[in-house]
Amino acid sequence: MSQTVLLAAFEPFNGEALNPSWEAIKTLQGYTAIPGLRIACQPLPCVFERALQVLEHALAALRPSVVIVVGQAGGRPDITLERVAINLDDAPMVDNAGQQPIDTPVIDGAPAAYFTTLPVKAIAQALHENGIPASLSYSAGSYVCNHVFYGLMHVLRHRPRVRAGFVHVPYTPAQAAYYPGAPSMATTQVADAMVITVKAALDDLQHLPLPTGASH
Amino acid sequence: MSQTVLLAAFEPFNGEALNPSWEAIKTLQGYTAIPGLRIACQPLPCVFERALQVLEHALAALRPSVVIVVGQAGGRPDITLERVAINLDDAPMVDNAGQQPIDTPVIDGAPAAYFTTLPVKAIAQALHENGIPASLSYSAGSYVCNHVFYGLMHVLRHRPRVRAGFVHVPYTPAQAAYYPGAPSMATTQVADAMVITVKAALDDLQHLPLPTGASH
Amino acid sequence: MSQTVLLAAFEPFNGEALNPSWEAIKTLQGYTAIPGLRIACQPLPCVFERALQVLEHALAALRPSVVIVVGQAGGRPDITLERVAINLDDAPMVDNAGQQPIDTPVIDGAPAAYFTTLPVKAIAQALHENGIPASLSYSAGSYVCNHVFYGLMHVLRHRPRVRAGFVHVPYTPAQAAYYPGAPSMATTQVADAMVITVKAALDDLQHLPLPTGASH
Amino acid sequence: MSQTVLLAAFEPFNGEALNPSWEAIKTLQGYTAIPGLRIACQPLPCVFERALQVLEHALAALRPSVVIVVGQAGGRPDITLERVAINLDDAPMVDNAGQQPIDTPVIDGAPAAYFTTLPVKAIAQALHENGIPASLSYSAGSYVCNHVFYGLMHVLRHRPRVRAGFVHVPYTPAQAAYYPGAPSMATTQVADAMVITVKAALDDLQHLPLPTGASH
Numbered sequence: 046m047s048q049t050v051l052l053a054a055f056e057p058f059n060g061e062a063l064n065p066s067w068e069a070i071k072t073l074q075g076y077t078a079i080p081g082l083r084i085a086c087q088p089l090p091c092v093f094e095r096a097l098q099v100l101e102h103a104l105a106a107l108r109p110s111v112v113i114v115v116g117q118a119g120g121r122p123d124i125t126l127e128r129v130a131i132n133l134d135d136a137p138m139v140d141n142a143g144q145q146p147i148d149t150p151v152i153d154g155a156p157a158a159y160f161t162t163l164p165v166k167a168i169a170q171a172l173h174e175n176g177i178p179a180s181l182s183y184s185a186g187s188y189v190c191n192h193v194f195y196g197l198m199h200v201l202r203h204r205p206r207v208r209a210g211f212v213h214v215p216y217t218p219a220q221a222a223y224y225p226g227a228p229s230m231a232t233t234q235v236a237d238a239m240v241i242t243v244k245a246a247l248d249d250l251q252h253l254p255l256p257t258g259a260s261h
Numbered sequence: 262m263s264q265t266v267l268l269a270a271f272e273p274f275n276g277e278a279l280n281p282s283w284e285a286i287k288t289l290q291g292y293t294a295i296p297g298l299r300i301a302c303q304p305l306p307c308v309f310e311r312a313l314q315v316l317e318h319a320l321a322a323l324r325p326s327v328v329i330v331v332g333q334a335g336g337r338p339d340i341t342l343e344r345v346a347i348n349l350d351d352a353p354m355v356d357n358a359g360q361q362p363i364d365t366p367v368i369d370g371a372p373a374a375y376f377t378t379l380p381v382k383a384i385a386q387a388l389h390e391n392g393i394p395a396s397l398s399y400s401a402g403s404y405v406c407n408h409v410f411y412g413l414m415h416v417l418r419h420r421p422r423v424r425a426g427f428v429h430v431p432y433t434p435a436q437a438a439y440y441p442g443a444p445s446m447a448t449t450q451v452a453d454a455m456v457i458t459v460k461a462a463l464d465d466l467q468h469l470p471l472p473t474g475a476s477h
Numbered sequence: 478m479s480q481t482v483l484l485a486a487f488e489p490f491n492g493e494a495l496n497p498s499w500e501a502i503k504t505l506q507g508y509t510a511i512p513g514l515r516i517a518c519q520p521l522p523c524v525f526e527r528a529l530q531v532l533e534h535a536l537a538a539l540r541p542s543v544v545i546v547v548g549q550a551g552g553r554p555d556i557t558l559e560r561v562a563i564n565l566d567d568a569p570m571v572d573n574a575g576q577q578p579i580d581t582p583v584i585d586g587a588p589a590a591y592f593t594t595l596p597v598k599a600i601a602q603a604l605h606e607n608g609i610p611a612s613l614s615y616s617a618g619s620y621v622c623n624h625v626f627y628g629l630m631h632v633l634r635h636r637p638r639v640r641a642g643f644v645h646v647p648y649t650p651a652q653a654a655y656y657p658g659a660p661s662m663a664t665t666q667v668a669d670a671m672v673i674t675v676k677a678a679l680d681d682l683q684h685l686p687l688p689t690g691a692s693h
Numbered sequence: 694m695s696q697t698v699l700l701a702a703f704e705p706f707n708g709e710a711l712n713p714s715w716e717a718i719k720t721l722q723g724y725t726a727i728p729g730l731r732i733a734c735q736p737l738p739c740v741f742e743r744a745l746q747v748l749e750h751a752l753a754a755l756r757p758s759v760v761i762v763v764g765q766a767g768g769r770p771d772i773t774l775e776r777v778a779i780n781l782d783d784a785p786m787v788d789n790a791g792q793q794p795i796d797t798p799v800i801d802g803a804p805a806a807y808f809t810t811l812p813v814k815a816i817a818q819a820l821h822e823n824g825i826p827a828s829l830s831y832s833a834g835s836y837v838c839n840h841v842f843y844g845l846m847h848v849l850r851h852r853p854r855v856r857a858g859f860v861h862v863p864y865t866p867a868q869a870a871y872y873p874g875a876p877s878m879a880t881t882q883v884a885d886a887m888v889i890t891v892k893a894a895l896d897d898l899q900h901l902p903l904p905t906g907a908s909h
Contacts, residue, residue: 059476116477117477122554122653122658122659122660122661128349131376133344134474135472135473136474137472145472147470147471147472147474148382156372157372157374158347158373159373160373166364173655176651176654177651178650178654178659180658185477186399187474188475188477213477217608218610218666221555221610222604222608223605225612226554226555226612227554227610229610229660230650230661231663231665231666254364255363256352256353257351258350258352258353258363258402258403258404259353259402259403259404260402260404261332261333261334261404261406338770338869338874339869389870392865392867392870393866393867394875395870396873396874433824435825438820438821438824438826438827439821441828442828443770443826444770445770446866450866450879491908549909550909551908551909553909560781561779561805563806563808565776565777565808566906567904567907569904569906577904579903589777589804589805589806590805591805592781615832616830616831618908620906620907620908620909686796687795688783688785689783690784690795690836691832691836692707692766692785692786693766693767693832693834693861
């Protein structure tokens with residue numbers, strides 16, 4: 046029986062010409078190398094609320110068993126697997142609709158946070174075994190990425206069998222060429238990383254008890 | 262009428278000879294420069310559970326109106342005001358009792374996270390106005406610092422009038438001398454920062470709506 | 478009339494399984510896409526003196542019009558074009574023959590430094606235009622890389638028509654997977670960067686007067 | 694018999710309100726704690742050529758046995774002891790007189806570089822023993838700092854008994870408060886560091902053979 050993985054990624058924001066998350070994800074449209082698996086790729090506007098509406102629409106239409114949202118983390122050198130989404134919108138810059146919410150909840154009255162349901166330690170290990178730099182992250186920020194991550198986990202809170210989470214990716218090399226000192230990752234490698242992430246999420250649904258926490 | 266502020270800070274861990282948090286806090290014992298205010302200083306063992314027990318004992322004994330726990334964040338260049346504590350123990354190294362919990366909750370069945378009740382943006386602004394580098398942080402890690410921060414907010418969850426939170430501080434210069442490239446902060450400046458933090462927590466109980474969120 | 482470009486790069490050192498400089502350069506052996514140009518690729522041992530002997534032998538055999546030595550700069554995020562070689566061996570670790578010279582000259586009685594004769598600003602601009610992160614560097618260190626760079630420029634000091642210099646490259650992704658926080662660059666991109674570097678060195682022998690110096 | 698140490702440091706530049714080098718050095722005016730030693734403190738304009746003229750005038754007037762120029766290195770976390778000055782002016786921004794030389798020599802026809810004559814490894818060790826973060830640096834950049842350092846070593850090239858060099862210092866905390874993520878150092882600690890540097894330069898004129906070179 047076939048199952049569906051939904052990969053969503055963002056359009057460019059903050060004046061950038063591209064977003065490395067969508068550059069990588071769009072190359073996986075029509076990906077058929079994993080038998081019995083359909084990968085659906087969904088672009089998201091970098092807009093509070095609307096991004097979440099688009100994602101929820103895709104969730105309803107596709108009924109995926111795994112959902113991974115991917116976003117840009119300019120300045121980070123590696124693939125980062127987010128552990129926790131917080132119920133806080135606190136935008137350091139306007140979104141693509143000109144909104145800049147400050148210190149408001151993503152969803153009023155909802156819990157302070159949700160943890161990812163992806164097996165992030167197993168994924169990190171699979172990425173390392175494939176020669177791809179990756180680590181866990183304990184903060185997805187307080188901008189549109191965290192907003193969508195939190196909203197996703199809230200929507201799925203009563204559907205524990207759907208694995209869901211968020212992955213941040215570095216600048217592309219072409220972006221980093223404009224920011225002295227910024228690290229980058231090739232788009233082909235980000236795409237490879239996402240395939241490995243999907244496989245690890247499907248194969249190893251156990252959360253590996255590796256000592257890779259953060260001292261601060 | 263007098264009120265009490267409780268400042269708690271950690272003993273050394275991970276083989277260090279000192280902990281910059283306690284080095285600064287211990288200098289504030291008997292601090293009397295703010296009329297009507299008593300500052301109580303409490304050292305904490307760097308041990309899961311026991312640190313929290315010591316803190317809870319001090320809370321019960323002192324009935325403070327503000328509680329700030331301070332910890333070491335080796336590698337950070339500035340005073341960081343933590344916004345959120347998560348219900349996760351995931352230790353990257355053993356604590357001072359040889360324990361290393363991996364992926365277990367701080368408190369079983371409790372919420373995924375608690376937000377600080379300190380006015381962290383007002384505090385950051387006060388620190389800047391006094392020439393002290395400071396910023397907000399969206400992750401206190403998953404080690405003993407986050408454990409104590411989470412436990413503190415859980416204990417106080419039904420006492421909204423008590424302001425509480427967590428502050429991370431850099432290495433001392435003497436520590437940083439052993440870690441090439443590590444930033445540091447003078448202990449006297451950390452102590453000054455904590456006095457300013459206490460004043461801002463008492464004076465300006467409004468949370469300033471400044472656009473200082475994190476994009477990731 | 479045909480001309481020859483010599484690209485030399487290092488074998489692994491310091492316990493690494495590979496060296497990103499040779500991984501990239503070896504893919505350019507037999508490169509024929511630039512008419513009238515022959516690219517010769519030479520591996521170098523990571524050994525003081527011996528590396529220089531191997532390079533000098535290749536120089537004598539090939540009579541190249543451009544010579545570029547490439548080395549690993551673990552921790553740097555981009556392609557770095559070295560401006561200056563200094564007459565100092567000061568090894569922070571042993572070389573592959575167990576030697577660790579401390580504060581000795583590369584060549585006794587020779588000048589304190591030599592500048593590269595590559596048009597490094599034109600090369601940096603060409604790399605940026607091709608979407609590859611790159612910058613100038615004002616220090617090639619004091620280990621085998623600087624040793625070979627200095628020795629090369631000394632050998633060529635009376636042959637001003639031969640352009641020569643040194644390029645440092647980041648870790649491969651597979652190396653960076655072992656060093657948390659380390660940036661990396663895909664080997665295919667490093668190879669592309671070297672082709673662009675060679676073209677820029679051949680095409681634009683003028684040194685572009687761009688304001689890309691270093692404040693410190 | 695009394696001897697004189699000349700400490701020179703820069704005025705603010707690039708729109709800053711202060712320069713951490715002069716903030717520290719000016720506190721040492723009239724320093725008399727080392728018997729037989731006179732410390733003379735000289736402010737320098739952040740202007741190509743003029744800074745060097747002011748320094749040369751002070752050298753002629755004071756006939757010091759040790760000369761140390763101190764400058765700001767915003768972004769560095771520790772005291773950095775410069776090893777080498779290069780014969781290159783390549784300004785990334787205008788100086789305080791509006792000049793921006795690009796790729797011109799400091800002194801036409803002079804050597805490519807000069808090494809410091811301070812015992813920088815002994816100084817670094819003395820700083821560490823006093824709990825002050827410090828390291829060697831292999832590039833003083835290509836702006837006014839390197840210009841003055843190079844010019845100083847050129848002037849003294851025939852006076853080997855005069856020890857001379859350059860020390861870069863971090864932002865003050867008040868400066869770093871404006872640059873998110875920038876490390877800083879207390880001005881009192883920078884002043885302490887300079888006293889230790891002077892003592893080490895006078896006491897231990899041997900260059901300690903420590904393995905603290907740079908791999909790149």
